[in-house]
Amino acid sequence: MSQETLDLIISKVNNALDEEVLVVKPPETDEEAEGEKEEKEEIEETAKLNFGKPMIILDSEKWSMDLAKMLRDDPQLHFDFLQCVTGVDYDEHMEVVYNLYSTEKKHYLYVKVKTPRETPSVVSVTPVWRAADYMEREIFDLLGIEFPGHWNLKRILLQDEWEGHPLRKDYITDKKALGLD
Amino acid sequence: MAIKTETMTLNMGPQHPSTHGVFRLVVDVDGETIKRVEPVMGYLHRGSEKLAERFVYTQFIPYTDRLDYMNAMTNNYVYCAAVEKLLEWEIPERAEYLRVITMELNRIASHLVWWGTYLLDIGALSPFLYAFRDRDHCLDLLNEISGARMTFNYMRIGGVKWDSPDGWIDRVKEKVKVLRENINEYDTLVTGNEIFQSRTIGVGKLTKEQILDWGISGPLARASGLKMDIRKDEPYSIYDRFDFDIPTQEEGDVYARYKVRIAELYESLKIIEQACEQIPEGDIITKKGKRIMMIKPPAGEAYTRAEASKGEIGVYAISNGKNKPYRIKLRRPSFVNVAILQELLIGKNIQDLVAIFGSLDIVLGEVDA
């Protein structure tokens, strides 16, 4: 079931983008597993099953509103419910993870969008799923990832004058300034 | 003849009787009609997600209690379940049953608090005290099993902390009967009341499309006719073993939300009863789970979700193989649900603002994390 969904998503996304963006690692057979392991690790896997659920990894240039719209409107995919938007700071790059769910088809999708750490920027999906409104603002607030296309991108949890983005790994908590020490 | 009017900016909150905590609504009103709403939050922000990166896995559990402090058990559960998913651990049967019973008891407590405070917002005084009396029945039981009344810290990665004390299951069964009677009484007191109906029917309507667009979940979604309950859609824990319904309403107004929540109380009681009948003997925590400082999930990431009383609560856990989480993202239902306010309140009056805002059932600890 999930494997089929994954295949479907891969073909749809690759179609929409007109190139082979999503690559699946072919399922390992026992003979292959030994010898070719090292070579395979070099190909970066961009679509896989994560705990039984499809996950696709995209670059921020490839991720666009049209793609998001396609994911929502395509009758076979029909991802109409945005569950969660997560921002992650890996030290070499940043990521925004969209968790999508289809209330009709009952399938899931993790969309991971990679963005460079220096100028993190991911196209906002608020016009497609309004649910992203606050969640993207939160990520902007705590991780400093820009969301071009968001109608009201400003700090939400911290006050407007706050400096820095606390959830970044290099953020130094100034306990003195916060009055904690 | 058009009367020349002027809008007035009204700051509702951060301290206001009906914002249920430190929440601020900047409202532009023309007379009593609302022209613009801007929710302002963050007064209770404690940086839970940042804190999580500092702790070993188990140490974060008491902090999940403090997100939605009305429904802490489910928060406990969803965090533990996320880590368990990364670890791929099997949970002992008895632990699962205890988890379900405590979660459902807590859901009842949470809905009762909503019921009481909501009617207080609407202007009825007594339901608040009746609801808190019955909520105390639930909290007493939870206190007995977990050692705290609200911040339970009961679940552990791999099981639960305590086994049920002697006779606890029987006491739960008794209390279920008491609660059922009392909830019936609430129905008589409030549901049929015409004044209450006039305050709620047709107020704050949410369509199915809006619900999906804004990612709203839980009783709010079910009141708009969306049959969406994670306990059924994707049965976590052992919810597939119980026979219960998902109450839905088509109207999507405040009254529908009220009815959905009341119906859910009965369903939760049903689940508790069944779980109390079925509960087996056995371990309450996996062997490895007992070494609470030594839990090291393999590198990976997983999104786990559960049905909290406010909606879908989710944890996106990323592990890098160390004993501390790399990133814990909390999908807090209140935080997502509250976003609808900026659209929903336009054109309503101040009285409806209170009725609608209360019906969303948000907890500020969860909104601000």
Added chain:
Amino acid sequence: MFRLLKGFGVTFNYFRKKKITIQYPDERVVMPERFRGIHRFFPDKCIVCNLCVTACPTDVITLTGKKSEENPKKKIIDTYNIDFQGCILCDFCTEVCPTDAIVMTARYNNLSSFNRSEQFKDIEWLSDNHVYGYYEESDRVPEMGERGEQK
């Protein structure tokens, strides 16, 4: 039309019923034995293993040990402080303690003070904390199993 009149019956019914208020300072709720109240410390049992300090999510426990006079290999506790300003009463310190040297009492009412510094409780206060609740008798040794299976 007049369904609201039913409500009057409900409230009037309660008017006659017995009241359930607890008159707090006169009557007190007895908390169940698992209640996570304010800590009690047993200096004799402590082996200065520092586990509670590492387990504490809020870093409110500080302790120092010294060499025992009789047995130089053994360490005994010297100071043990909990800063209750930050303590969230999460029970991890008692859960990890291998000797049950730190336990939680069913007590919930002796932390109020007019002064922040009074929230800083030292070893004497903590080992003296046996006024009531489950750990009332100062010499009673909590049995294994009673505090759960995790030991």
Added chain:
Amino acid sequence: MDLLFMAIYAVAVLGGLLGAVTYAILFERKVIGYMQIRTGPNRYGPWGMFQTIADVMKLLMKEDIIPAQADRKIFVLAPVVAFAPAFMVFAVISWSENLYAADLNIGVLYFLGVSSMTMLGVLMGGWSSNNKYSLLGAIRGVSQMISYELPLVLSVLGIVILVGSLNLRDIVFFQQDVGLWFIILQFPAFIIYMISAIAELNRSPFDLPEAESELVSGYHTEYSGFRYAFYMLAEYTYAIAIAAFATTLFFGGWLGPAFLPGIVWFLLKMCLFMFVWFWLRATLPRARVENLMQFCWKVLIPLALLNIVVTAIIKVWMGW
């Protein structure tokens, strides 16, 4: 000599009223407490007898705060304006057959006319405090009180038609002669009177002007200390006045079996009224603003008019 008597009577009524208000508040808190399975105030004195006194003491000792942006004169004057008419109407209330101040032949008119002035206090207080909640509360309060003045007056007219007099004592004597209280003869009028009285008094379920979940405290949000106490006093005085008026009109005033003096009967009947109001407060949620107005203009006023017509027809037909 008459003037002296009047002054003494006024002071006596004022004193009695202060006590009555004190215990009306206690009574309210006790009744609502009992309905909410709790005991209500019970710390000061036996059965919480001195609770309100302690509250008043606290309020009197508080700092007197006038907001900087407030309209000082009106702000100071408003609680007095709210209280004065509520107190003035007691002049025509006849406590028992012999205990009364003025045997005024336009008693009903006087009562209704003077009591409608209390709304000025609400308006002044809400406007002068320069607070948005107060302003909204005052707007709601005034519109509500003006609207409900009408059914209140109209509901009384039926009785006036039957009795043929505006004198409150005549109305009681009439009930004595007929042997029936007006609650039976004029039951629709009684219901209309009760509903509009609640709205007049801003009591639950029509407590929109001071709806605490929406407008914090409505028109007296900015008031504190002594001035707040004065507003409280005005509110309860007016409640007692309305209850006394209702007792006279519908419950036969001091009439009752002879084993108790008339004034006791009068007070007991008033307590019954107050109890019903408190009961309402413990049971019902707050009404909607639009519904409140619609109910007044579309239901209560036509009903009251109908009642007048029917009463007049019966009066002519029966030849009373």
